[in-house]
Amino acid sequence: TAGITQAPTSQILAAGRSMTLRCTQDMRHNAMYWYRQDLGLGLRLIHYSNTAGTTGKGEVPDGYSVSRANTDDFPLTLASAVPSQTSVYFCASSESTGLNTEAFFGQGTRLTVV
Amino acid sequence: GQNIDQPTEMTATEGAIVQINCTYQTSGFNGLFWYQQHAGEAPTFLSYNVLDGLEEKGRFSSFLSRSKGYSYLLLKELQMKDSASYLCAVLDSNYQLIWGAGTKLIIKP
Numbered sequence: 001t002a003g004i005t006q007a008p009t010s011q012i013l014a015a016g017r018s019m020t021l022r023c024t025q026d027m028r029h030n031a032m033y034w035y036r037q038d039l040g041l042g043l044r045l046i047h048y049s050n051t052a053g054t055t056g057k058g059e060v061p062d063g064y065s066v067s068r069a070n071t072d073d074f075p076l077t078l079a080s081a082v083p084s085q086t087s088v089y090f091c092a093s094s095e096s097t098g099l100n101t102e103a104f105f106g107q108g109t110r111l112t113v114v
Numbered sequence: 115g116q117n118i119d120q121p122t123e124m125t126a127t128e129g130a131i132v133q134i135n136c137t138y139q140t141s142g143f144n145g146l147f148w149y150q151q152h153a154g155e156a157p158t159f160l161s162y163n164v165l166d167g168l169e170e171k172g173r174f175s176s177f178l179s180r181s182k183g184y185s186y187l188l189l190k191e192l193q194m195k196d197s198a199s200y201l202c203a204v205l206d207s208n209y210q211l212i213w214g215a216g217t218k219l220i221i222k223p
Contacts (some may be wrong), residue, residue, distance in 0.1 A: 024115045035213075042118060042201070042213030043157075058210070090156060099164060105156035112144055 002026050006091050006106035013081050013113050019078055021076040021109050023091035031094045033058075033103065034066060034075040036087040043090065050097050081113045116140045118214035120202050125220045126192055134187045134200050134217045148176050148187045150203040160187070169193065191217075197221045203208055205217020 007022045025032065028052045035043040045058030049068040063085060065077045074093075078085060093105040117139045124149070126132040145164035149157040163169055163178035163185060175188040187200055199216040206212055 039120075040215055042215045043203075043211075044213070045210060048210075099205070100162045102147075102159040102162070103157075103211070105158070107156050 004091055004093055004106035006049060006089075006102055006109050008109060009107065010110040011112070013078075013111060015113055019081060019111075021078075021079050021089055021091075021111070023074045023076070023106060024072050025074075025091075025104075026072065027070060027093060027095075027104065029093035029095050029104070030071070031101075032068065032098045033092045033094075034064070034074070034076045035090045035092065036060065037090060037108075038087050040108055046076065046089075052094045081111075083113045085111065086113045092104055116204075116206065116212045118202055118204060118212055119133045120200075120214040120217045121221065122215070123218045125222060126189075128192055128194060128221055130192050131188065132219065134189070134202075134219065136185045136187070136202035136214055138183050138202070138204045138212075138214075140206045140212055141201050143180060144205040144207065144209060146176075146178055146183065146185050146198050147203045147205070147211070148174075148185075150198050151201055152198045164206075177195060188204050194221050194223070211213070 003022045003026045005056045020058040030039045033048045047066040092103045094101045094103045119137045130189045148160040151157040160177040168177045202214040203211045
């Protein structure tokens with residue numbers, strides 16, 4: 001079982017350019033999430049989707065957008081990258097958003113904005 | 115504001131026992147999770163506590179005291195493969211996970 005797949009694994013991006021980070025899950029989970037992980041900080045939620053067709057803003061949404069056209073895919077787009085968006089990005093999914101709902105994570109995308 | 119505190123780094127010896135503490139102040143509480151994250155890899159689920167007390171799962175146990183806003187992860191019979199970061203996360207009143215920065219555990223032979 002693939003679980004959650006993220007692409008690309010890593011990327012160097014010029015400031016001002018746009019980029020879409022891809023995330024696909026095959027577990028038919030309702031909820032999906034995008035986090036960024038920076039050294040010394042906890043995972044910070046960028047955007048989330050509780051079910052296909054809906055999205056919401058997390059703790060650090062500025063500069064990012066998402067869409068959830070179907071259950072499996074949850075792409076994250078940087079419209080105009082800035083160096084402060086250099087980070088490791090994790091996509092995650094969970095069956096629901098209720099109690100005791102384990103989140104499953106993709107392997108991450110390491111993004112460097114120069 | 116919401117806050118999760120964990121020690122930044124701990125060192126322990128192979129075969130020993132280590133306790134990783136987590137204190138939290140969040141808007142509401144719907145449970146506390148522990149995840150393990152090896153360097154360069156994705157976090158993976160270890161445990162979930164919503165009621166006070168100790169949950170044991172093999173070599174790993176997790177404890178929760180809601181009145182004290184406190185949890186710990188206890189790792190017994192440490193193995194070299196347990197070298198990783200351990201992340202504490204609280205599910206708040208909006209069912210959003212609030213994450214601590216993680217505790218890097220170094221195991222020495």
